[in-house]
Amino acid sequence: MNLPRRIAVAAIFFPLTLWAQAQSILGFTPASAAHESAIESKFKSIPTPDEERRQHRIFTREPHIAGSKRNNELAEYIRDEWIKQGLEDVIIRRYDVYGTNPKSASLEMTAPTHYQALLKETPLPGDEDSKNPAISGAWLGMSISGEVTAPVVYAHSGNPEDYDLLRKNGISVKGKIVLVRYSNPYSYRGFKALTAQREGAAAILIYSDPAEDGYKKGKVDPDGPWGPEYHIQRGSITYDFMVPGDPQTPGWASVPGAKRIPIADAISAPKIMALPLSWHDAKPLLENMDGPVAPSDWQGGLPFQYHLGGERVKAHLKIEMSNGLQPYYVVEGRIRGADLPDEWVVLGNHRDAWVFGAVDPSSGTASMMELTRALGDLKKQGMRPRRTVIVCSWDGEEIGLTGSTEWGEQFADDLRSKAVAYINVDEATSGPEFHGQAVASLAPMLAETTRSLQDPSGKSLYDAWKETVEREREGQRSTQFSDSGVVSETLADTRIGSGSDHTVFLNFIGMPVIGLGFEGDYGVYHSAYDDFFWMNHFGDPGYRYHTLMSQLWGVTALRLANADLLPFDFATYADNIRQFVNDLAKNNPAILSGGKAGAKDPTTVCATCSASETKSDPLNLSDVRKSIDAFESAGKNLNQSLTQKLAEGKLDPQLAATLNHGMMQAERNWLNPDGIPGRPWFKHILYGARFTYAHLELPGLTEAVEKQDWPTARQQAEILERALEKNTRLLEQMNSSLSQ
Numbered sequence: 001m002n003l004p005r006r007i008a009v010a011a012i013f014f015p016l017t018l019w020a021q022a023q024s025i026l027g028f029t030p031a032s033a034a035h036e037s038a039i040e041s042k043f044k045s046i047p048t049p050d051e052e053r054r055q056h057r058i059f060t061r062e063p064h065i066a067g068s069k070r071n072n073e074l075a076e077y078i079r080d081e082w083i084k085q086g087l088e089d090v091i092i093r094r095y096d097v098y099g100t101n102p103k104s105a106s107l108e109m110t111a112p113t114h115y116q117a118l119l120k121e122t123p124l125p126g127d128e129d130s131k132n133p134a135i136s137g138a139w140l141g142m143s144i145s146g147e148v149t150a151p152v153v154y155a156h157s158g159n160p161e162d163y164d165l166l167r168k169n170g171i172s173v174k175g176k177i178v179l180v181r182y183s184n185p186y187s188y189r190g191f192k193a194l195t196a197q198r199e200g201a202a203a204i205l206i207y208s209d210p211a212e213d214g215y216k217k218g219k220v221d222p223d224g225p226w227g228p229e230y231h232i233q234r235g236s237i238t239y240d241f242m243v244p245g246d247p248q249t250p251g252w253a254s255v256p257g258a259k260r261i262p263i264a265d266a267i268s269a270p271k272i273m274a275l276p277l278s279w280h281d282a283k284p285l286l287e288n289m290d291g292p293v294a295p296s297d298w299q300g301g302l303p304f305q306y307h308l309g310g311e312r313v314k315a316h317l318k319i320e321m322s323n324g325l326q327p328y329y330v331v332e333g334r335i336r337g338a339d340l341p342d343e344w345v346v347l348g349n350h351r352d353a354w355v356f357g358a359v360d361p362s363s364g365t366a367s368m369m370e371l372t373r374a375l376g377d378l379k380k381q382g383m384r385p386r387r388t389v390i391v392c393s394w395d396g397e398e399i400g401l402t403g404s405t406e407w408g409e410q411f412a413d414d415l416r417s418k419a420v421a422y423i424n425v426d427e428a429t430s431g432p433e434f435h436g437q438a439v440a441s442l443a444p445m446l447a448e449t450t451r452s453l454q455d456p457s458g459k460s461l462y463d464a465w466k467e468t469v470e471r472e473r474e475g476q477r478s479t480q481f482s483d484s485g486v487v488s489e490t491l492a493d494t495r496i497g498s499g500s501d502h503t504v505f506l507n508f509i510g511m512p513v514i515g516l517g518f519e520g521d522y523g524v525y526h527s528a529y530d531d532f533f534w535m536n537h538f539g540d541p542g543y544r545y546h547t548l549m550s551q552l553w554g555v556t557a558l559r560l561a562n563a564d565l566l567p568f569d570f571a572t573y574a575d576n577i578r579q580f581v582n583d584l585a586k587n588n589p590a591i592l593s594g595g596k597a598g599a600k601d602p603t604t605v606c607a608t609c610s611a612s613e614t615k616s617d618p619l620n621l622s623d624v625r626k627s628i629d630a631f632e633s634a635g636k637n638l639n640q641s642l643t644q645k646l647a648e649g650k651l652d653p654q655l656a657a658t659l660n661h662g663m664m665q666a667e668r669n670w671l672n673p674d675g676i677p678g679r680p681w682f683k684h685i686l687y688g689a690r691f692t693y694a695h696l697e698l699p700g701l702t703e704a705v706e707k708q709d710w711p712t713a714r715q716q717a718e719i720l721e722r723a724l725e726k727n728t729r730l731l732e733q734m735n736s737s738l739s740q
């Protein structure tokens, strides 16, 4: 506890240059960096594993699905705690949304033999919580109600190409029940549901194959972290890749009394029955199927050959849902900024869980509660951040990213003018491996921040992170690696898809985002076994990673909140955008070489092609590439001037304000108000998500290229070029204001 104070005193006596060398922080003058280090040391000393564990137990004691009494009580608990901790303007915001709840579900195999599916998770020895009578049965959020008796077809992962293969084998799924497995390769279950709906299936059953998260991976709960026989992966099937949030208020907030569209017209509301299964319940169906033997990559971990099915196995499925209007509650608190109260750093984590949610999301919630306690303590000791830090506990993330989306839509105008960044933590801890995501402009500052934290292994978090990234390098294509395969110094994964609460901030509001999480072997996702027992035996028994998350999340926020000049790096951004364009070219060689696939090296064809050569090309990205080059050199020049200015140590507040607003504006300039073609809600032109939730860079351009819709592709390329030019001009203006 005394350490930070000693550091603060030492700072005064150290020669400034020496100190600057030891403690330089992106965006800070040497004097403010020394001050910041002292604040951070103080901050880092506050969260403790015991408190993390105590908070975690509170959130994991009972199931707390969105809209439930327990989840609403937890909202009140957070509000009361935050007030005690010293947060300001603490408020619970209500949104009346189209929610989803199960009433009943039954599944029986009627032929060739009879089997009544259990649709329940059995208690595990030693795990008292697994006996809780409040644990729900099998259900998927936003399934429709209905009843059908029909043959069952095995459709592998339920992706479009899987149905093509069934068709080739003469198997139709029209009016039938399709049985698909979860993640091979991973795709969001809502996309599986939409695909089944488009194929005309009557219902979709989604089961957890032991090859993916069960005994084929390793020891299962209660002896190991993988999913046991009866575990059921609940989840929503909302088509939130079309538009997230309340399906009846696309693009505006569901404040009480808001205008609502009919549910029949809501494009994100599924129109199919859907149910998840444990492998225990899927086994009798798979085992009895007729039809051709499924291809080898369709085979799974159960001890028999999988067939495509289609006739022999028949099932009777009945689902009764209670879908309709219900209130969700977002808790919001803040520490008002001492100098710049109208510049906001926003932090968030969702509260709602499928059952106990020990990893997802309560590990994040526990880390958030220790983070807010530490922020409150600093404030009580007179260390208020320069900018305002806002912290939110979202509701209904699991249903359709609902709470964060409605809140973001409600405050979109304020956020577009005031917000610096959003830092999301969903699952804080399922193991020891750090994964950090960041919009490229913030990747350098995130990497630098991890250098100042210690991993429980004894290394710096940066070194531990680097080892993880290097281990994962094999077979992975990512911006973390340059073309030569060398791990980039910034480490962060800059390819950001959807699937959590950052979505509204990045894709709708145009805020740069960071996402933080520690990961490990985790086979109980969205099941009742994702509970306190699991966390204390496998995920983070010592709560050291929870503690580290509070520290990391808080220090990252403090750096953004206290920086003299916001630590955005636009040269890194430019290089990242160039990689996005390179990837687009690599993945679509025929297109960018004018239909002559393989005629030239696809990675260089457009960088090198002259205007005359490419006249016949459907799409020429050489102007985009030139704009990226210009943006990069403006970014480099600005970086140089900013570094110099900060090193001088004197900053005129008016100049700092101009520069900071410029940097915030640059992020907003990536928005196209019309959105990407077909999905107007998604407005960011650099980042988007596929229907599977997978990251999708340059979404409007990429989707047009993939469809070979050249007029749209050219139009999207022009939009990108214009945004690059606008931001180049902005950076040049900022740079010239520095030299005046």
Ligand SMILES: [Zn+2]
Residues within 6 Å of the ligand: 350, 360, 361, 397, 426, 427
């Ligand atoms: Zn989550």
